[in-house]
Amino acid sequence: MDETEVGAYFDTASSEYTHDQEIDGIDFWPTVDGFIDQRCSAGDRVLEIGCGDGLFLEYVLERTDVSEAYGVDISTAMLPGPEEDVRARYLQASATDLPLPFEPESFDYVVFSDVLHHLVGDSRSHSRCKVQAVLVEARNLLREGGHLIVKDIYHHSPVGPDELTSYAIFYGLKHLTGLASLVDEQATDGLLVSFYTEDELVEMLEQAGTTVVRKEVERMPDASLPRRVLIEESACIRLYAEKNHRGPTVDGG
Numbered sequence: 001m002d003e004t005e006v007g008a009y010f011d012t013a014s015s016e017y018t019h020d021q022e023i024d025g026i027d028f029w030p031t032v033d034g035f036i037d038q039r040c041s042a043g044d045r046v047l048e049i050g051c052g053d054g055l056f057l058e059y060v061l062e063r064t065d066v067s068e069a070y071g072v073d074i075s076t077a078m079l080p081g082p083e084e085d086v087r088a089r090y091l092q093a094s095a096t097d098l099p100l101p102f103e104p105e106s107f108d109y110v111v112f113s114d115v116l117h118h119l120v121g122d123s124r125s126h127s128r129c130k131v132q133a134v135l136v137e138a139r140n141l142l143r144e145g146g147h148l149i150v151k152d153i154y155h156h157s158p159v160g161p162d163e164l165t166s167y168a169i170f171y172g173l174k175h176l177t178g179l180a181s182l183v184d185e186q187a188t189d190g191l192l193v194s195f196y197t198e199d200e201l202v203e204m205l206e207q208a209g210t211t212v213v214r215k216e217v218e219r220m221p222d223a224s225l226p227r228r229v230l231i232e233e234s235a236c237i238r239l240y241a242e243k244n245h246r247g248p249t250v251d252g253g
């Protein structure tokens with residue numbers, strides 16, 4: 001599966017993902033919004049990569065002092081349409097088509113919300129390389145003192161190395177969809193995903209030349225027995241990482 005196929009999947013499934021909601025009715029981003037709100041000042045710029053319908057960016061523009069927001073998504077159908085009344089600027093592009101079309105050191109925050117696991121390659125390690133290159137690029141887009149914010153899902157297995165569950169989901173989806181849906185109830189036919197453990201996410205951020213300064217974890221309730229056997233812990237994780245002076249310790253794209 002490559003990016004074109006992921007984009008085609010989201011073009012078809014966009015109605016399941018887009019939120020037909022008013023900003024005033026939202027209560028699911030208080031923490032990311034709060035992190036930005038506590039630090040930002042007039043003139044700050046935010047970029048969300050894999051922004052979907054842009055609701056987060058519109059929320060940040062409405063609720064914080066951020067002055068400008070940009071959103072990039074591979075799927076045109078996910079992005080707000082021309083008829084929609086939006087304040088952020090949106091463009092269709094793949095996160096992995098590097099370099100991204102922005103000036104280096106021009107953003108104060110770059111946000112990835114539930115998108116890193118969609119940047120897939122032929123193998124899990126190839127997928128990880130793609131994510132690593134995108135994080136290095138995102139770090140290059142940050143001004144001094146800027147932050148990368150990553151929200152994603154991770155699974156922890158009690159029966160093997162932490163990566164076991166993520167490998168089972170990746171290769172299950174690639175070759176044996178039935179297995180993948182036993183492990184991950186949200187596994188979707190035709191959509192390959194590559195999750196990372198908490199340690200891997202932190203390591204990738206550090207190797208990209210940022211320092212994780214805050215971490216938030218929200219455990220997700222586990223349901224079925226196979227899930228409980230294979231997954232001890234499943235959670236939504238938010239990592240906040242500040243650009244450091246050491247720079248990346250790995251190559252970019």
Ligand SMILES: C[S@@+](CC[C@H](N)C(=O)[O-])C[C@H]1O[C@@H](n2cnc3c(N)ncnc32)[C@H](O)[C@@H]1O
Pocket residue numbers: 003006007010017049050051052053072073074075078093094095096112113114115118119
């Ligand atoms: C689960 S949705 C999350 C949307 C939004 N960030 C949120 O939190 O509501 C994943 C999004 O990532 C986008 N996406 C997947 N692969 C991408 C890529 N290679 N480049 C840019 N966007 C991508 C999808 O089109 C989709 O809009």
